[in-house]
Amino acid sequence: MIKFFRNVRRSLVSEGNTGKYFRYAIGEILLVVVGILLALQVSNWNSDLKREKQELDFLEHIKEDLSSMLSDINDDFHSLRLGERAHFRIIDQISKNESYQDSLCFDFYWLMKDEYVYPVRSTYDAIKEEGFAIIKNDSIRKGIQIAYENIFPRISKQNPFYPDVEIFFSDYLQKHFTANTDSTLVMIEKFPDFTLKYPYKxxxxxxxxxxxxxxxxxxxxxxxxxxxxxxxxxxxxxxxxYKINRYRGGQFYVKQLIALLEKELKRRK
Known part of the structure; x- marks a missing residue:
């Protein structure tokens, strides 16, 4: 192609037709400019496609992370509710001045048990490093940030809002309680994703x-x-x-965010 253009230029120069040569030169320049613009456009298209693929990968992985965490949140929430139930059972036993019952050992177990979520942050941190602008949907982008910067910190380990109930009871527990070793006592509790049974081998x-x-x-x-x-x-x-209320709000929020991600992924695939 370059050799062709060179031959044309030589032919025009040899003819001595200056006007025709300049018109050709301008046309050649325009052709080169158009070629450069097309090349840039193709490059931009490829860059946009690559970025969109990266965004969809982020959305898919963050949805998987949130789904996994929602399962943990549901189980932890159930455990916290068992602690609440144990609290009222023990209060009733004390207020009615009733004698100790063997099954109360399990209520004391749940009373002094605490739970926390451990956020899966790998995808979120990758999005943060890339820049949140990669997520085009404003609602999803803001939703992900709120989940990881506001919702999860309030129910994660070592959050600054309230102390760990197990630690709170620790000194009193060691001084006034002994561990249950009676293997004839059976505890069965059904959680959303599994059944917990004690004792077990x-x-x-x-x-x-x-x-x-x-x-x-x-x-x-x-x-x-x-x-x-x-x-x-x-x-x-x-x-x-306090924690139960935070977990309840977290459950609702994460469910809504997962539904929003599923809708977005379905629309764009």
Whole structure:
């Protein structure tokens, strides 16, 4: 092609037709400019396609991360509700001045148990590093940022809002309770994604061991009159109630965000 243009120019020069030569030169320049513009356009198209693919990959992976976390949130929420249920069972037992029942060891277990989410951040951090502008949908972009910067920090480990209930009870637990070792007592709780059952057998170094849970008060009659325990119960209830509300809001928010991501992915694929 270059040789062709060179021959044309030589032919025009040899003819001595200056006007015709200049018109040809301008045409050649325009042709080159058009070629450059087309090349840039193709390059931009390829860049846009690559960026869109990266965005869709981000959306797909963040949806998977949120779905996995929602499952954990649901299970943790159920566990927190069991703690709330245990609180009222124990309060009823104390207020009615009833004698200790063996099944209460499981209520004390749930009372002193706490839960936290552990956010899956790999995709979110990758989006953050790339720049949030890569997510075109404003609602999704803002939704992802709110989830990771506002919703999850309030229900994650070491959040600054309320203390860990297990740590809060720790000193009192060690002083006034013993571990339940009665393997005849059975606890079965159905969670959204699994069923929890104790006791159960676990092998270690080829030897089976029976795993039990639960806490037994050393002196239940004294516990019922202990003002310190009543104060701890009241405070722990406040902490757990706060967290339950945060989890409930987190459940709703993450479900809505996942639905929004699914709709966007379906529209664009």
């Amino acid at each position: 676990k092998a270690s170094e080829g030897k089976p061991h029976l795993v039990t849970v639960g806490f037994v008060p050393k002196n239940f009659e004294e516990l019922k009159k202990d003002d310190t325990f009543k104060v701890l119960m009241r405070q722990a209830y406040r902490y757990r109630s």
